[in-house]
Amino acid sequence: MLSYNPLPTDVECGCEDQEFKSENVYDVARSKLRQGFIKKIFGILTAQLAVTAAVTIFFINSQNAVRYVANNPWTLLTSFGASFGILLALIFSETLRRHHPWNTLALSAFTIAESVLVAFTCSVYDHRIVLMAVALTGAVVVALTIFAMQTKVDFTRSYGFLTSLLMVVVVGSLMQMFLQLRWLHFLIVSVSVILFSVYLVFDIQLIVDGGKYSISPDEYVFAAINIYLDIINLFLSILQILNDFNKN
Secondary structure (H helix, E strand, O other): OOOOOOOOEOOOOOOEOHHHHHHHHHHHHHHHHHHHHHHHHHHHHHHHHHHHHHHHHHHHOOHHHHHHHHHOOHHHHHHHHHHHHHHHHHHHOHHHHHOOOHHHHHHHHHHHHHHHHHHHHHHOOOHHHHHHHHHHHHHHHHHHHHHHHHOOOOHHHHHHHHHHHHHHHHHHHHHHHHHOOHHHHHHHHHHHHHHHHHHHHHHHHHHHOOOOOOOOHHHHHHHHHHHHHHHHHHHHHHHHHHHHHHHO
8 A cells, every 4th residue: 555654734724834835945956956957067077078178189289389378478378368368357256256258258268278288287297108198197086076976074164274284385396396316206196196086075065065165056057167176187197197206
């Protein structure tokens, strides 16, 4: 025989608890909205990584493109300036982040600029090392994504620690530009792998709403860019470590 559990009722008036029903409806709607938000972000992220991969493959297989960029440093400076400028604009402009088509245009321009920088960087490394870095980064990203969604640890509370560690990496990188010490370089890229791994978990938990803090569904472009940068920086750090081991 089929059975069912009735909704809670008010004993005095004999009517259904409308507050209970409205809370259920709200929770279901909120869950569906969040799921759509997550799918949108990973869709955008997939497109970003596909563009970066395509540009990188083109550079690796085209010596003319690499030679042109090497002989015209303004292309790299323009790409870096565009990437950094767009990122700052997105941080400080809510209109740019949230309103279509401006957010889509900013996202596209940012992705292309970053792709040129990543592609040229990869072109100076041995192709086998690049492929190894891609495979290793992919495995790490999948593992960290699963971990971020399953763990009970709330990484969204670690923003202060991550910011402090990022400042240490930036200062260390500036010192390395002048000192050129091999051990310092290895230390910086090793810490960077840890830093951007934790950042990836942090940003994923922000979008799945699994911690104390979460990001608004209206911020899907900014959320996608954050995760994209986590993956790109993680990849570049792993690439440098593998290259150091290969030299040794």
